[in-house]
Amino acid sequence: MTRPAPIRVRIFVYNVGFGDCILLCFDYDQGRSRTVLVDFGSTQKAQSGAPPSMNDVAREIGEQCGGKLDVVIATHRHADHISGFAGSSGAVISGLQPEVVVQPWTEEPGLAVDATDSAASSPRAGNRKFTARLDRLHAAAAQVLHQIPRLAATPGVTASLTNELRFLGETNIKNAEAVKALQAMGDRHEYASFGSDLGLADVLPGVGVEVLGPPTLAQSPEIAAMAASDADEFWHLAATADAVPGQPSVRDLFPGARTARRVPQEARWLVPRIDKMQAEELLSLVRILDDVMNNTSLILLFTIGETLLLFPGDAQLENWSYALQRAPNSADICARLSQTRVYKVGHHGSLNSTPRTMLWGGFARAGQVDPAERLITLLSTRAGKHGSESRGTEVPRGRLVEELEARSELVNTQDCRAASGWWREVVVPL
Amino acid sequence: MAVSSSAQIRVVAQDPSVRVDGRILTALVSVPVEDAREGPTGHRVQVIDYDATTRTMYARARPLDPADPSDENIMGDPAFHARNVYGLVMATLARFEYALGRRVAWGFPGHQLKVVPHAFAVANAFYSPDSEALLFGYFDRGERTIFTCLSHDVVVHETTHALLHGLRGRFLRASSADxxxxxxxxxxxxxxxxxxxxxxxxxxxxxxxxxxxxxxxxxxxxxxxxxxxxxxxxxxxxxxxxxxxxxxxxxxxxxxxxxxxxxxxxxxxxxxxxxxxxxxxxxxxxxxxxxxxxxxxxxxxxxxxxxxxxxxxxxxxxxxxxxxxxxxxxxxxxxxxxxxxxxxxxxxxxxxxxxxxxxxxxxxxxxxxxxxxxxYGILPASGTPDGCWRRSDKQLRRTGVRFGSVQSDPTEMFRLIWANHRWLRLPVTAYSWVSDVRPCLRIEPEDGLPVRETVATCIQHVKITAAELGDYGLHPPPGMHPDTDIVLEGGSTLVLDEYGLLKFEISNRLPKRTDENACKRAQARLDYLFESGTYAAGSAFRGRLAAVHRLRSTQTASSRSEVW
Structure with missing residues (x-):
């Protein structure tokens, strides 16, 4: 018997500030729908007006999915992608009784159990070490957050520096409550890597869901390099994580040592510089952590007939490059991706999450004038929270946004306001 | 009575984890005698013991105390830490000056390198050229505190960065993977x-x-x-x-x-x-x-x-x-x-x-x-069987050049170079300057006889846009905008003997259409710089050393052509 196929896709993109929250509704004949929630998190609320709370968004999702979610996807562990799954908003989502929860392989609970399995050399042991290391990186972020009040009160440390530290620190903490809520949700969990079969044929009839990332350690030398088994690779971060969050980070290093009552004249030029360098050091550490976590992000390709919807979470180049360059079937993947109809812009529009030539340059629908053929792009972001224009790292990246506006039908959550509704609905006929 | 030219300071031999018979291994190192003050502060090093994490300024330490400290004192006395870094930095400086046969300046205008033994509770240590300082962090591991300032390797490593910056400032700039x-x-x-x-x-x-x-x-x-x-x-x-x-x-x-x-x-x-x-x-x-x-x-x-x-x-x-x-x-x-x-x-x-x-x-x-x-795949650039540079066979024209001055005066040295630019194949249209001239006195170990040399470095650069690269036999890497500002660099080291005759001319010249090797090298440099993001807005190398220490293998090569 031929499986039914969707007749259209409705995509709801919610303005959750700096975060991702997208609902896919696959509509079939006779008014039936199947629904997929891709991420549900925020770290900075939307600007101006009366931005919705995550509870409001959860209730809205409940209405739009008709009280039932079929699949929940948490692309990676960053707070701006999963924070909503915690607390009361998470309870609302859980109440929608999703059947399947899909997460990257790095989230598989059993993997993180044995953090010191140094004797084993199997791929699974390597994976365990990697996830254990990720746990330590989360702890480092928590430790950095703990130091922010003191840094904020330090002359020479600018507000923009502490704001960025706070933002990245909050994004990268473990989000334990949300992780736990995701584990408790759904009848079935899939922890996916490149090439995984998610077994969604019955849940989403007529919809192919292909996992293009993240690669496993065995597949990708880049990811493997980040997870290298030598303990030294992350020693700076690991050392930061070793300090226990919650304990005072300022302690008497040398009890009873003689101290100077005031900064001597010869040190006055240098002392504010040392203060500033300390804050910069911490910021550099959490930036590394942020990149590592982004590269654990799921990259999913939904295929309905000839219509392709591409959802890469926050994947950066190292994650992308396996599917686009080194996988045995990368040429085939690139050829199919060229026909992408809907592209969820990676990592809120950062400079290195939409590979410029390998991916964007191949989109055949980019630049098409006919609305029925033109590429649709979904950008969930909030400017001014991440990176800086002077360094060319602002999010969203100006050059990328210009290109999206010029060559695609751009849906930008920053344009969703109270007056016009905090979400946009995009209908893709099939 | 003979006056000793060196004093001894006790330091941690490797780091506190290296113990013999259960005790931290220490050693005495020789440092040049000087009128060192509390800090310790001397004519080349100034220890400033400020901790940004605890906002504590520790009292200045006495400069010399060769007594053998207990392990408790090694770990728990900030004054010992201050002397440890002072001793190791001064000993490393003395090692360089002995080898080079001359005084060695830091890579900044001042004469005193600031050394901060407990800069912050961050697991890193680095040389900051902007702050003219070596900064050593500390961090907790379980019950123990690890002090990077007590690691012989870390202190000598960071001091070497500072010395190398003084000797070859441009090696801190991006140029090639090597x-x-x-x-x-x-x-x-x-x-x-x-x-x-x-x-x-x-x-x-x-x-x-x-x-x-x-x-x-x-x-x-x-x-x-x-x-x-x-x-x-x-x-x-x-x-x-x-x-x-x-x-x-x-x-x-x-x-x-x-x-x-x-x-x-x-x-x-x-x-x-x-x-x-x-x-x-x-x-x-x-x-x-x-x-x-x-x-x-x-x-x-x-x-x-x-x-x-x-x-x-x-x-x-x-x-x-x-x-x-x-x-x-x-x-x-x-x-x-x-x-x-x-x-x-x-x-x-x-x-x-x-x-x-x-x-x-x-x-x-x-x-x-x-x-x-x-x-390991490293072959001498000279291409000679013994790996040494070929001796120069050029006889420099010295008309009007004062030999006494040419050994120490950059302007006089530039006059010599200008008079010989054809021989030296240095284009006169490029911005050129003599960045350093140093007389050196080295002692031959076998017969004890002095070897006198003058070492001068001349640097040239031209500023162009990517669209003009073709004039120099180069082409822009794929994805580079034609308006991108490019600086092409060349440079020569001239080694003169005690009579002012040219012994060696060691050059990486500006690219030129007719010079295939120079073009090949310059193109590789250009490609590397583009690939590594040097031409991206806001990229800076001032903080590179701190970042390099931090980022060991945590970052992978990203392709410039793929980012926005």
């Missing part, structure tokens, strides 16, 4: 070989590691079988920053870097993971370590096949390390001032050593270094 790696590699080489200058430390470590579990028939002797390359490689002598590693091998020494473990492979530098500057640097370090080890083991084998006197073993190690370290440091004077490749450094070191120490019969050090580097 140049990015060289700062790290050179600092590691100096840190590793410096340990051997502390002979009593080497003796005790030989006892502790090589002697462990082996037969020692009489006091002061160790079994020759215990001094085999594999056992020596596993010792703390070839490990860097032992204490920084949280998980140690059950049976050996953990370390932040153990480059000596890198097996020879001529293709190593072409592999993707060795584009990362730390990993790439390890290849050069491994080549030098293997050369050292090979010579040392050869000497040890000559001492006996059954038992070896440990004092003699340490003495041989010290002698070889001394020569190799001097060769490496002296080699800096013979490197081109811009766009360094490992092969340039190899030729420079071999040439520098040959000039002052022509007889290499005792150790065959140059020959061993040459073969060891070749095994």
């Amino acid at each position: 140049q990015a790696a060289f700062h790290e590699a050179f600092a590691d080489v100096v840190a590793l070989l410096s340990v051997f200058s502390m002979r009593e430390v080497v003796q005790r470590l030989i006892d502790h590691y090589a002697g462990r579990g082996s037969r020692a028939s009489r006091k002061g002797a160790v079994s020759a079988s215990a001094l085999q390359p594999d056992r020596l490689k596993r010792s703390a002598l070839f490990a860097l920053a032992e204490e920084m590693v949280p998980e140690r091998d059950p049976g050996g020494i953990g370390a932040l870097r153990r480059s000596v473990d890198l097996e020879p492979d001529q293709n190593l530098l072409n592999r993707l993971e060795f584009r990362d500057s730390h990993r790439r640097g390890e290849v050069l370090v491994a080549a030098v370590c293997h050369a050292f080890l090979e010579v040392w083991v050869r000497r040890l084998q000559a001492l006996g096949t059954d038992m070896v006197d440990r004092e003699r073993a340490a003495e041989e190690g010290a002698g070889i390390a001394e020569q190799l370290l001097t060769m490496a440091i002296r080699g800096l004077d013979y490197t081109p001032p811009v766009d360094l490749l490992f092969g340039d450094f190899l030729s420079a070191a071999l040439t520098a050593d040959t000039e002052v120490r022509p007889n290499d019969e005792r150790y065959h050090l140059r020959e061993t270094l040459l073969s060891s580097c070749a095994a």
